[in-house]
Amino acid sequence: MVHQAGPESNFCDAGPPRVHSPPMKRVIAVANQKGGVGKTTTAVNLAASLAATKRRVMLLDLDPQGNATMGSGVDKSQLQASSVDVLLGDIEIGAALVRVDPGGFDLLPANQDLTAAEVRLLTMMAGRETKLRNAVAPLRESYDVILIDCPPALNMLTVNSLVAADSVLIPMQCEYYALEGLSALVGTIEQIKSAANESLEIEGILRTMFDPRNNLANEVSAQLIMHFGDKVFRTIIPRNIRLAEAPSFGKPVLFHDRESRGALAYLALAGEMIRREEEEQQQMATQPATPGDEGAEAADESGNAEVVPNSL
Ligand code: ADP
Ligand code: MG
Secondary structure, three states, rough: OOEEEHHHHHHOOOOOOOOOOOOOOOOOEEEEOOOOHHHHHHHHHHHHHHHHOOOOEEEEOOEEEEEEEEHHOHHHHOOOOOHHHHOOOOOOHHHHOOEEEEOOOOOOOOOOHHHHHHHHHHHHHOHHHHHHHHHHHHHHHHHOOOEEEEEOOOOOHHHHHHHHHHEEEEEEEEOOOHHHHHHHHHHHHHHHHHOOOOOOEOOOOOOOOEOOHHHHHHHHHHHHHHHHHHHEEEEEEEOOHHHHHHHOOOOOOHHOOOOOHHHHHHHHHHHHHHHHHHHHHHHHHHHHOOOHHHHHHHHHHHHHHHOOOOOO
């Protein structure tokens, strides 16, 4: 059951008051220009898993294919308002949100109309990269986490997502060409960092559809860890049929088969992200950052980014 809802429905619901939960990195773009790597599966199921931990979650569908919309049980052919209207500034984001139930999060839905927005953005003279950031701004503080499901391209929609985001979560399949694609994405992230969004970080690289019996997958996984170290999530998403079939029921996997390996893996990912965030906060509280520390971290990140060989 889905109904049009603003974010207030999120916190005014009757029920126990929310336990104070530490803030997470607010806006996370789920991006990889390669299609079929698990972006949408990750966006929908991470949204539901974080919502299950009582976080207030918004999911933005920024892909004209509208897969996150359908996978959340919302009919993309029946939308009264969608991300195109919000992106072009025709309506406020709150007016286009739908409540996903079961799911426990708010969705900005999308359909193929979004392709027109991309074309409109391309022809704009100024401010075209910051449209999404500005549209999200009024509700940014009302959510603990806002996930953006990006399209499979490094286009203006993805650029808008990266400019609006605090961090990028990169799902990837451990295949032969995966690292090559990754270096293109890391290059784009670096460009956006220097041009429009200085504080953009890599949230983490997520190994998806993983089959441990596949030697190549294990090799690529080892290389990933060598190049990106702690940026690779420890949680691995296995190949799991329940994850593949859940969208046909219009539900996150947690509400399709909560005991499945897929559901447990996305809950584990949410747990890992929350733990990381708590650890970072504790570190910040105990050791006040010095300019030297910040420099070291930045150097480490950009160093990591540069060592991905193009030949991989
Ligand atoms: P993207 O958004 O990157 O294009 P999707 O999330 O749509 O990728 O995933 C591509 C296809 O693979 C979909 O049919 C999806 O159901 C399936 N899929 C994604 N992750 C898994 C997984 N861990 N196990 C099995 N199938 C998966
Ligand atoms: Mg997708």
